[in-house]
Amino acid sequence: MFFMTPIEKRNELLAGKVIKSLHTRHIEGYYCASSADAIRQVLSLIPQGSSISWGGSMTIRDMGLTDALHKTGSYTLFDRDLAQSPEEAQAIYRQAFSADFYISSANAMSEQGDIVNVDGNGNRVAAIAWGPKKVIFVVGINKIAKDLDAAIKRARGTAAPINTVRLNRDTPCTLDGVCHDCHSANSICNQIHIVRNSYDNGRFCVVLVGEELGY
Numbered sequence: 001m002f003f004m005t006p007i008e009k010r011n012e013l014l015a016g017k018v019i020k021s022l023h024t025r026h027i028e029g030y031y032c033a034s035s036a037d038a039i040r041q042v043l044s045l046i047p048q049g050s051s052i053s054w055g056g057s058m059t060i061r062d063m064g065l066t067d068a069l070h071k072t073g074s075y076t077l078f079d080r081d082l083a084q085s086p087e088e089a090q091a092i093y094r095q096a097f098s099a100d101f102y103i104s105s106a107n108a109m110s111e112q113g114d115i116v117n118v119d120g121n122g123n124r125v126a127a128i129a130w131g132p133k134k135v136i137f138v139v140g141i142n143k144i145a146k147d148l149d150a151a152i153k154r155a156r157g158t159a160a161p162i163n164t165v166r167l168n169r170d171t172p173c174t175l176d177g178v179c180h181d182c183h184s185a186n187s188i189c190n191q192i193h194i195v196r197n198s199y200d201n202g203r204f205c206v207v208l209v210g211e212e213l214g215y
């Protein structure tokens, strides 16, 4: 017999609440207890032959999703990680707008279904807002915050400083791990994007994962 731990049960309950909220915003939601299940879920959502691109998310790389997409050999992939130069990366960012699917994580989500991302370059939030026919968010349960204010605080106060350290940006938060609301030219917080609702066209879906993923 399969028993859930209290944490697993709580994660499933919380995900159920968020998915219900997403439905009121015309956004499909799925819950997967593990990264392996989430990879299978994402692959099942994307028909063979589709073109796919993705943003600079640690979640989708660390969980093995990008590798799994390559291994299928069934898709046309616009993979920015394979770019040999900044110019090539820019070209891939532009190709992403014409992709059938765009995959991203989120820096935070509210229990009510708001999806929050901060971005330096803007290519990720631009593709989320418009362009690719469908957008799939893959989000670790650790990204869920109580409400929109808490989600923005998480994105700016927790995720962003960790990412500046990871990227070794010349920003004040890289020195002390705390957001200073800077106007640095190296800031990764130039764009703050919230998906709060969708046209009722199935463009967005969210795969919540019952694991700590990303920052």
Ligand code: SF4
Pocket (backbone or CB within 6 Å): 156, 157, 160, 161, 164, 171, 172, 173, 174, 178, 179, 180, 181, 182, 183, 184, 186, 187, 188, 189
């Ligand atoms: S200090 Fe600047 S770069 Fe760092 S998290 Fe705050 S706004 Fe973003």
